[in-house]
Amino acid sequence: MAEQTSGTSEPQARILVVDDERVALKNLLHVLRGEGYVVEGAQSGAAALKAIDRQDLDLVLTDLRMEQVDGFAVLRHCRRRHPDTPVIVITGHATVASAVDAMREGAFHYIEKPFRLDEVRHLVREALELTRLRRENRTLRERLANQADPGRPLTQDPALTKLLDTARQI
Numbered sequence: 001m002a003e004q005t006s007g008t009s010e011p012q013a014r015i016l017v018v019d020d021e022r023v024a025l026k027n028l029l030h031v032l033r034g035e036g037y038v039v040e041g042a043q044s045g046a047a048a049l050k051a052i053d054r055q056d057l058d059l060v061l062t063d064l065r066m067e068q069v070d071g072f073a074v075l076r077h078c079r080r081r082h083p084d085t086p087v088i089v090i091t092g093h094a095t096v097a098s099a100v101d102a103m104r105e106g107a108f109h110y111i112e113k114p115f116r117l118d119e120v121r122h123l124v125r126e127a128l129e130l131t132r133l134r135r136e137n138r139t140l141r142e143r144l145a146n147q148a149d150p151g152r153p154l155t156q157d158p159a160l161t162k163l164l165d166t167a168r169q170i
Contacts, residue, residue: 012036012037013038013059013128014039014040014056014057014058014059015038015039015040015057015059015061015124016040016042016051016052016057016059016061017039017040017041017042017060017061018042018043018044018045018048018066018071018074019043019062019066020043020044020045020066021063022043025041025043028041028061028120029041031117031120031121035121044066044068045062045067045068045073046069048062048069048074048077049069049073049074049077052074052078052081052082053081056082056085057082058085058131059085059088059128059131060078060085060088061087061090061120061124062075062087062089062090063091064089064091064093064098065092065093071091071102072101072105075087075102075105076105079105079106084131084138085131086108086127087106087107087108088107088108088109088124088127089111090111090112090113090115091110091112094110098110108127108130109123109126109127111123
């Protein structure tokens, strides 16, 4: 995930919160920062797209209904740019159709306003755990692929390299 906290080995999670309602955005930023996360706020979908383009994120929470660039556009953009990053969709205008559409587009979860802060904290922890597991899985797959690469040098020692080259020729 991103930055190191002083004195710990666990990196802090980087979260983007998108909401065009200033009070809702401010409250979510306050709560998540209080949990120790590195949180950035975007007050429009357009600002969110720029934030998604400029950094790796561990989680995105986005309002669904916003002027010009809505939460679906934010969700799709994030899924294209950072497929391992979960997106939680938040809306004050929940419908079954919008919930189904959000899940089809790849949303991690769908929350209706007004929401309970405990519910948001729990979902954030779950989503960040998913991010961690996805990244760990990718890293392990890459390591496995590198171990299977016969051209990969096993040593920096010139004498051992020469011996391995001779063994490959035999």
